[in-house]
Amino acid sequence: MIRGDGGRAIRAVLDRICDKWTMLVVATLDEGRLRFTELHRSIPGISQRMLTLTLRHLERDGLVSRTVYAEVPPRVEYALTTMGKSLIQPALTLASWAIEHNGQIQASRETYDDPAT
Template identity: 75%
Template structure:
């Protein structure tokens, strides 16, 4: 299997892959990436376009995405300071697989819900 092969090559038992997937698959990352796919945004604009995200969670998630090279942060020397966030090429490369996964979920919702219902009836 491809996954097993990759983990054996890396020699870390899948730790690196799990860490990256943990970052990408958290509650807010894909929403932030999808929002930034529309273009560069300021912090407040991002927060307004992502319902339910707190200022603290947006800050933490953006820092992690910047650290991982998915988002760039540009500070402009103005008063008050202006900070803009944009996807990097690596961040942009996440869009196609994320859309594929979202489409898979949409396609398989009926089967998953039927399976859940059957499981609950046991």
């Protein structure tokens, strides 16, 4: 059983990677370096503000690198760090698990929500 600081550490990491946009950003960057506008176009529904916040959080956590090129206008590219790339396989495993068990989860929810059936 995980207790104390271990539990807090796990919760902090899961809060970051399980938010609405993080995994979409990480999965998109798995394809390679992208500029902000390319990244924004690749993730339907994300606002510029949410993309900016998500990228800042991921950069702060060491999962994404931000490279600024001294050009006019300045060019900024984002890429996964080695640690960010190491998140891909566990995320794919979790996604596969979710797909495999989705039918069972939906059936369980229906049973729970309507106990008369």
